[in-house]
Amino acid sequence: MYAAVTLFVFMCLTATTHAEHHQPCHSPNMTGLLTVMTGKGELKAMGAYTYDSMGKKLRFRSNESYPMNTSLGLDLLMFFEEGIFYEIDSKNQSCEKKALQCTMHPLDIPDDATFLTALHSGSASIEGEGLKVNVWTGPMSEAKGHYSMSVTMGCLPVSTFYFTESTSFLFSNMEVELEIKDPDLLTVPSFCLGQPLEETPEGTVNSFLNEFM
Template identity: 80%
Template sequence: MYAAVTLFLFMCLTATTHADHHQPCHTPNMTGFMSVTNLKGEVKAFGAFTYESMGKKLRFRSNESHPANTSHGLDLLMFFDEGIFYEIDSKNQSCEKKALQCTMHPLDIPDDAKFASTINSGSPSIEGEGLKLNVWKGSMPDMKGHYSMSVTMGCLPVSTFYFSESTSFYFSNTDVETDIKDPDLLVVPSFCHGQPVEETPEGTVNSFLNEFM
């Protein structure tokens, strides 16, 4: 399995574009499930997400009952345009408000992403048995790494590799729907109102990705 993942990653990274007219698209509103796995096969988190494209707001809640029993207990509310996010503890009615130093996340293609290739997952010749994907790649200067993102023709992110000198992660999205089923999930809980922004320790980079490291 890991050999196949590594091969796919290599193909995505080494592919070169032959169509300079490709421009990054922007994802629509989405709900679905996201899994986060490192390249050792360890599940770092699995849970439901809600993403508002226009407002660039993301709620991710990990499912602690996931069979792998290795998920982080995370409840994150991210406001990428505002540069802040909340770590929420609904059980104890508490939260931490923090500044975002990096707004990269696996549900939208960065504006400076470079088109790498178009690939077919499954069989393109059998109806209903294939999925055509555009692959985008780019660098992450803050993390001294790179990413490779596979996106459907309708601009729905399917999977993203993030890899740096110290760690690598694979984000996979499933059961995605292009609407927001519960808008209240993107509203700051009442018990978080008035919460001050915590001071960020020197050398710390707060981001959605760093929550899984």
């Protein structure tokens, strides 16, 4: 965690003077693999996702398509536009329907993000041995913390680091394909239809990120 925070501070100090000319882009439709690592180096979750950029829908399934020895097994269907999501248990044919208090997630740049700098990962001088990314930062609206998001020139998120006073997480995006390979994954399962919206306890903030905290 210390190394990650040090890197973030370094990037803040080396930000370009032309940051005000950059505007956040929005990710395309994607299918890929997402890993979640804690600041202490623990692999929290690893799983396949399907993301509908236009419809603002996300399905994430950990420990299913890519079984790993991780601490979380999740199947989440998020409807960011509607402000609801489902926690799905396909094995037991059950689900929970909940309200979303925060729509922030690691697969799209928030509209109010601040451009920090452009960096080369690897080598900028050797063809095929480097990746140029834009780094965007901003506060986490649902917690006392900040995020730092690295995005390719084509607006594909590579990694996003979230850190608060109590914890930190690194989301890494891999094996990306620019298509929705299985649209059915973004539809509510039949056994979840008609599920009532659960009451959110006072003080609780439901979000994609909070599922890993």
